[in-house]
Amino acid sequence: MEHGHPNRHRVVVIGAGFGGLAVVRGLRHVDVDITVVDANNFHTFQPLLYQVATAGLGSDDIAYAVRGIFRRQRNVSFRMARVSAIDLAARTVTLSAGPPLIYDTLVVAAGAVSNSFGVPGVDEHAFPLKSVEDAVALRNHVLGKFETAGADPTSAHPGALSVVVCGGGPTGVEMAGGLMELFGHVLAKDFPQLDVGSARVVLVEAADRLLGTFHSRSSARARRTLTDRGVEVITGVGVREIDPSAVVLADGRRIDADTVVWAAGVRASPLAEMLGVPLARGRIVVGTDLSVPDHPEVFAIGDIAADALQPLPQVAQPAIQGGHHVACQIGRRLCGQPTNPFGYRDKGSMATIGRHDAVAELPIGLRLAGPLGWLAWLGLHIVYLMGFRNRANVLVNWTWNYFTYDRAARLLTEDDLSETRPTDMS
Amino acid sequence: MEHGHPNRHRVVVIGAGFGGLAVVRGLRHVDVDITVVDANNFHTFQPLLYQVATAGLGSDDIAYAVRGIFRRQRNVSFRMARVSAIDLAARTVTLSAGPPLIYDTLVVAAGAVSNSFGVPGVDEHAFPLKSVEDAVALRNHVLGKFETAGADPTSAHPGALSVVVCGGGPTGVEMAGGLMELFGHVLAKDFPQLDVGSARVVLVEAADRLLGTFHSRSSARARRTLTDRGVEVITGVGVREIDPSAVVLADGRRIDADTVVWAAGVRASPLAEMLGVPLARGRIVVGTDLSVPDHPEVFAIGDIAADALQPLPQVAQPAIQGGHHVACQIGRRLCGQPTNPFGYRDKGSMATIGRHDAVAELPIGLRLAGPLGWLAWLGLHIVYLMGFRNRANVLVNWTWNYFTYDRAARLLTEDDLSETRPTDMS
Numbered sequence: 001m002e003h004g005h006p007n008r009h010r011v012v013v014i015g016a017g018f019g020g021l022a023v024v025r026g027l028r029h030v031d032v033d034i035t036v037v038d039a040n041n042f043h044t045f046q047p048l049l050y051q052v053a054t055a056g057l058g059s060d061d062i063a064y065a066v067r068g069i070f071r072r073q074r075n076v077s078f079r080m081a082r083v084s085a086i087d088l089a090a091r092t093v094t095l096s097a098g099p100p101l102i103y104d105t106l107v108v109a110a111g112a113v114s115n116s117f118g119v120p121g122v123d124e125h126a127f128p129l130k131s132v133e134d135a136v137a138l139r140n141h142v143l144g145k146f147e148t149a150g151a152d153p154t155s156a157h158p159g160a161l162s163v164v165v166c167g168g169g170p171t172g173v174e175m176a177g178g179l180m181e182l183f184g185h186v187l188a189k190d191f192p193q194l195d196v197g198s199a200r201v202v203l204v205e206a207a208d209r210l211l212g213t214f215h216s217r218s219s220a221r222a223r224r225t226l227t228d229r230g231v232e233v234i235t236g237v238g239v240r241e242i243d244p245s246a247v248v249l250a251d252g253r254r255i256d257a258d259t260v261v262w263a264a265g266v267r268a269s270p271l272a273e274m275l276g277v278p279l280a281r282g283r284i285v286v287g288t289d290l291s292v293p294d295h296p297e298v299f300a301i302g303d304i305a306a307d308a309l310q311p312l313p314q315v316a317q318p319a320i321q322g323g324h325h326v327a328c329q330i331g332r333r334l335c336g337q338p339t340n341p342f343g344y345r346d347k348g349s350m351a352t353i354g355r356h357d358a359v360a361e362l363p364i365g366l367r368l369a370g371p372l373g374w375l376a377w378l379g380l381h382i383v384y385l386m387g388f389r390n391r392a393n394v395l396v397n398w399t400w401n402y403f404t405y406d407r408a409a410r411l412l413t414e415d416d417l418s419e420t421r422p423t424d425m426s
Numbered sequence: 427m428e429h430g431h432p433n434r435h436r437v438v439v440i441g442a443g444f445g446g447l448a449v450v451r452g453l454r455h456v457d458v459d460i461t462v463v464d465a466n467n468f469h470t471f472q473p474l475l476y477q478v479a480t481a482g483l484g485s486d487d488i489a490y491a492v493r494g495i496f497r498r499q500r501n502v503s504f505r506m507a508r509v510s511a512i513d514l515a516a517r518t519v520t521l522s523a524g525p526p527l528i529y530d531t532l533v534v535a536a537g538a539v540s541n542s543f544g545v546p547g548v549d550e551h552a553f554p555l556k557s558v559e560d561a562v563a564l565r566n567h568v569l570g571k572f573e574t575a576g577a578d579p580t581s582a583h584p585g586a587l588s589v590v591v592c593g594g595g596p597t598g599v600e601m602a603g604g605l606m607e608l609f610g611h612v613l614a615k616d617f618p619q620l621d622v623g624s625a626r627v628v629l630v631e632a633a634d635r636l637l638g639t640f641h642s643r644s645s646a647r648a649r650r651t652l653t654d655r656g657v658e659v660i661t662g663v664g665v666r667e668i669d670p671s672a673v674v675l676a677d678g679r680r681i682d683a684d685t686v687v688w689a690a691g692v693r694a695s696p697l698a699e700m701l702g703v704p705l706a707r708g709r710i711v712v713g714t715d716l717s718v719p720d721h722p723e724v725f726a727i728g729d730i731a732a733d734a735l736q737p738l739p740q741v742a743q744p745a746i747q748g749g750h751h752v753a754c755q756i757g758r759r760l761c762g763q764p765t766n767p768f769g770y771r772d773k774g775s776m777a778t779i780g781r782h783d784a785v786a787e788l789p790i791g792l793r794l795a796g797p798l799g800w801l802a803w804l805g806l807h808i809v810y811l812m813g814f815r816n817r818a819n820v821l822v823n824w825t826w827n828y829f830t831y832d833r834a835a836r837l838l839t840e841d842d843l844s845e846t847r848p849t850d851m852s
Binding site: 041 | 467485486487491503505506507524525576577578615616617619
């Protein structure tokens, strides 16, 4: 930690997600002072949140202490706090705790939050899936519903055990598949007195097919696999409203369910509004080099940035690549060189549908599905997790789950049981 | 699950700790219907709570879903609830949720809670260490103190980072040793801007030596090792009062510390009072066969029971052996045989003091200390964890911690940071 050097260039990175980590890593050999700010002291491996929500992994397995990640990188320090104000003129970031930060370069990588799209009842009655806390709250809610019904099977009402997943993108597909496994392989054995087979898992997507950003054959494959495994897939119908115990579809259909997962989409973190610069659909408008127009010292990357040229998918890859790019540009500026434009390289996309099945699309036009797609998915996630310390635990948990059909992380405290809806939680 | 059989003997077990699990396991081949009741849906491996509190293990590593443990045992069902009333005349147990339970035999194994011994300030300002939630709250509090001080090193007050551990039994000794490792090997690297060396770990014991139930040479060994590692050990002085930011000793000394761990002792769960039978120091008085006098159908085991003949240590072994014994007696009664008296067999005791060091005392008079004691401790805990599913994760985490001096589980959310004392935590 070399702080206090009077002349060193100060970089402040807001957010310890994929984008923020990539910036810091990219600056490891650059003579700058970096401060990372995040409300949590850990990075969340968001692609596996659905595994925590379905009790396949513990929350510790997908969360990595930021200080631990950068222990060997001497030019980084970390501040655990929320950002309360950003002053572009004074070049300061005010935090919820401790003294404000002064920057020479600011990188905004605060990511996205769940987007209700104005659908009534979403904020009050549905569970988002954007943070470890979201995932644990959802897991506890689902397990609590089974505990309550199991204590008195005659009292259960229709939909007490059912789950509606709103949104047929990768998160919704993975969540629905994971829930079906949790129900069929674990909870059916844990609660033999309950008719777990009558617990529905319904996946609702407003567009006419699942996985809209994938090839239509991958969409069809995902639908067929999910349906074979017992998920009810409804496409082409939006959600009109969410009640405390049901989802009402746009066509008037009512699906009884005490648990609703909202995976219909995200919007940029409200932090974007603190900058006072032009936004597009809530995202910070950036130039070709990912800097903010008229503020070359401010960059925005990942889900919070709106790249004018190419609307990028809101997944890890654009954030990671944007982070690498910005780190390079900071290095170039320090050497007096001009910045380069950012070019996104599509590395493909994938979604797992459950045991032995996934769809993977590689940029060379190759599509994998079934067990081969699943192995590709597994391999990729293990490689990405390699940089982190918990990979061995994740492997142990996955191997255990795979061979025993068990789920380790189905833990619940009595306090959780009395909480029935996300609004009660906090 | 064979419930509803009209003539089968109904056993209700209150508590899924070591004692309760031993009863259930002991009845696996007996033709009874067992219902286990616990406020959590998991068993807590209490001997490793200090590992969670010092960020060495995640909470999922020491908690095991009860339904998972007994998945293959067909005569068990589980109810997640608190006990709100016990009626010995009607032979019913009323729960906080769901219908009441009717029993033919009742086993009370509800364990112990932290005991403040009437010391002012303990309930308000000190952290107990009896549950996973206690351990996580303590971990979050300690890490939060470092985050706050790290954000603004000049603002830190004396004792901001210091911890006083009250109670020099195995829990206190293990906690003090674990904290010293967390401070020296992890937090000193995480917070290079802080003078972590000035953060004190003070272990206070009212008796004149640590580990009072061990041989005096083990006590001396523990004291020497802890002192060598930087723990300040104070014996022969009780605690008079605990302030929000200090511990006041009986001799008037005041130790500034924002974190106080209360490991000075336990008392029986208040559930004992629900039975309306004679108690001794809060514990249910039992006869030689561990049944309650005048209620041969009610047994009490473990920390909640007061064995008239031999005051047993409040650790796992008496609970486990008592559970086995009670399971046997239930089987004997069903065959019309009289019950046998319980005989406790001392299997020794051990306490780890940190890396490479532990004291272990075997009943044959053999005492192990240093690396050999530590290996014995490690081996025993691995064998005991073998019955559970998370052993592989625990091994991975321990191996990682051992070779890297890192701690994986140091995770904190911003909400945790605003909570400073256990009383704020609901």
